[in-house]
Amino acid sequence: MKLVTAVIKPYQLDAVKEALQTLGVAGMTVSEVQGYGRQKGHTEVYRGAEYTVEFLPKIRIEVVTDELEVEKVVDNIVAAARTGKIGDGKVWVTEVSEVVRVRTGERGIDAL
Amino acid sequence: MKLVTAVIKPYQLDAVKEALQTLGVAGMTVSEVQGYGRQKGHTEVYRGAEYTVEFLPKIRIEVVTDELEVEKVVDNIVAAARTGKIGDGKVWVTEVSEVVRVRTGERGIDAL
Amino acid sequence: MKLVTAVIKPYQLDAVKEALQTLGVAGMTVSEVQGYGRQKGHTEVYRGAEYTVEFLPKIRIEVVTDELEVEKVVDNIVAAARTGKIGDGKVWVTEVSEVVRVRTGERGIDAL
Ligand SMILES: Nc1ncnc2c1ncn2[C@@H]1O[C@H](COP(=O)(O)OP(=O)(O)OP(=O)(O)O)[C@@H](O)[C@H]1O
Ligand SMILES: Nc1ncnc2c1ncn2[C@@H]1O[C@H](COP(=O)(O)OP(=O)(O)OP(=O)(O)O)[C@@H](O)[C@H]1O
Ligand SMILES: Nc1ncnc2c1ncn2[C@@H]1O[C@H](COP(=O)(O)OP(=O)(O)OP(=O)(O)O)[C@@H](O)[C@H]1O
Ligand SMILES: [Mg+2]
Ligand SMILES: [Mg+2]
Ligand SMILES: [Mg+2]
Known part of the structure; x- marks a missing residue:
């Protein structure tokens, strides 16, 4: 099994x-x-003053998935998250x- | 060494x-x-109106542990987190x- | 490639x-x-009363990096995070x- 982690734009x-x-x-x-x-912080104008935004809010998504599904999961996340602008993720x-599924104790693929 | 990640009910x-x-x-x-x-969002009644709750608040726990302890750690988390209802984790x-332990620079098992 | 995770003091x-x-x-x-x-919760005096602080606020940092850089990344995080007091991380x-870089679809080292 695999864990896919994606850091994307909140929108x-x-x-x-x-x-x-x-x-x-x-x-x-x-x-x-x-x-x-890679763009690191960018400069933004807010109420007439310039601020260097160092960190930007992002959303992290985690999906545990079957090895056989992992490429599809990655490709679908990438396609859905893409806007074409820097910082897409x-x-x-x-x-x-x-x-393990906590409620039942099932393990492995059955737990997904 | 192993990292055990658990997503459980806050309570x-x-x-x-x-x-x-x-x-x-x-x-x-x-x-x-x-x-x-797997139940995905469920429908909830709040102040007389129906809402579809898409995401539910959960707690993520991370434990870095010795390989020899990992089964015990998993089993104890599962037993303690279980309520028997869907969404247990x-x-x-x-x-x-x-x-690495940052304060001392110790590495490996000694760092745990 | 490697994922370096660090849990450090917010300051x-x-x-x-x-x-x-x-x-x-x-x-x-x-x-x-x-x-x-390892110190677990410590006892703190706040407005004249004693409280047992069970969990302390920390910051988690995640860096995906080239295998060739990972030791340098770890060593630099450890050196910069160290204050010498318990709980350093x-x-x-x-x-x-x-x-994968979402914007371009680049994969592997090129995506970093
Ligand atoms: N090497 C990395 N390790 C951990 N997290 C990263 C890394 N690179 C990017 N991220 C996370 O992903 C988010 C989005 O990254 P971003 O899309 O800006 O990557 P990029 O390589 O700079 O691509 P782009 O040129 O399209 O901006 C960042 O804000 C950060 O949270
Ligand atoms: N495949 C997964 N990848 C990542 N996180 C997951 C996955 N499945 C569940 N989770 C996380 O664990 C939480 C609890 O999952 P949950 O207990 O509902 O699993 P389940 O398989 O639906 O079991 P149940 O039938 O008992 O509800 C979810 O809210 C989510 O945060
Ligand atoms: N085994 C672990 N698994 C997951 N997270 C851990 C583990 N140990 C420590 N952490 C995280 O790192 C933070 C800092 O740990 P801390 O520096 O107190 O480690 P320590 O081993 O107790 O070292 P020290 O003796 O210097 O206090 C903790 O608050 C916790 O969030
Ligand atoms: Mg960028
Ligand atoms: Mg469920
Ligand atoms: Mg400690």
Whole structure:
């Protein structure tokens, strides 16, 4: 099994959620984070003054998924999160050695 | 070493924390997340109107632990988090290749 | 590629961010967490009364990085986060099998 982590623009969360539901992804975990990527902080004008925004609000999405589904999950997140502007996000994949559904104690693929 | 990640119901945090302390787990990291599992959003009545709750508040717990302890850590989290109702949570395990205690610079098992 | 996760004292975030920028790290994700380590909760006096602080506010930093850079990233985080007092933090490293830059679809090292 695999864990797909995506850090995306907050406004793209609904699109990503719908893409994952259409794909039949059974669960996901979402949290609020702050991030910067290659543009780092950008300069913004707010009430006439210039501010350097160092961190920008982003949303992190985590999906534990079957190895066989992982490419589809990544591709669908990337397609749904993309606006074409800098800061669209980053997706990474790590290996998961065990999963358990707490209510039933099921393990492995059955727990997804 | 292993990283155990658990997404549980907020009300079960105290039970899980106590179970881990009883086990002698030396540290944990907790954060607020939103999630959905297989029931996805459920319909809720609030002040007479019906709302579809898409994401439910959950707590994520992370524990870095010795390979030899990981099964006990998982089993104790699952037992303490379980209420028997849907949405009780999900636990997953990933491999950790290095750990450092910042204060001392200790690495590996000694850093736990 | 590797994912470096660090849980540090909130006041050390600026120092860690600067150390990583100096190193040329292109991106990072930051979130607010609560944690305890080996000292567990400590007793604190607040407005004349004693409280047991169970969880302390910490900052989690995540950096996806090239395998060749990971030791430097870890060492620089540890050096910048250290104050010498208990609770300075924990850093751990996990394996990343894939990374994608959402805007361009680039994968692997090119996506960092
Ligand atoms: N190397 C990284 N490690 C951890 N998180 C990262 C990394 N790079 C980016 N992120 C997270 O992803 C968010 C979005 O990154 P971003 O899309 O700006 O990446 P980028 O490589 O700079 O691409 P772009 O050129 O399109 O801006 C960042 O705000 C940060 O939270
Ligand atoms: N595949 C998944 N990937 C990431 N997070 C998940 C996944 N499945 C569940 N979660 C997280 O765990 C929380 C609890 O999941 P939940 O207990 O509802 O799982 P479930 O498989 O639907 O089991 P149940 O049938 O008992 O409801 C979710 O709200 C979500 O935050
Ligand atoms: N085993 C662990 N698993 C997950 N998170 C941990 C673990 N140990 C510590 N942490 C996180 O790191 C934070 C800082 O830990 P801390 O520096 O207190 O570690 P420690 O081993 O107790 O070292 P010290 O003796 O210097 O206090 C904790 O508040 C917690 O959020
Ligand atoms: Mg960027
Ligand atoms: Mg469910
Ligand atoms: Mg400690």
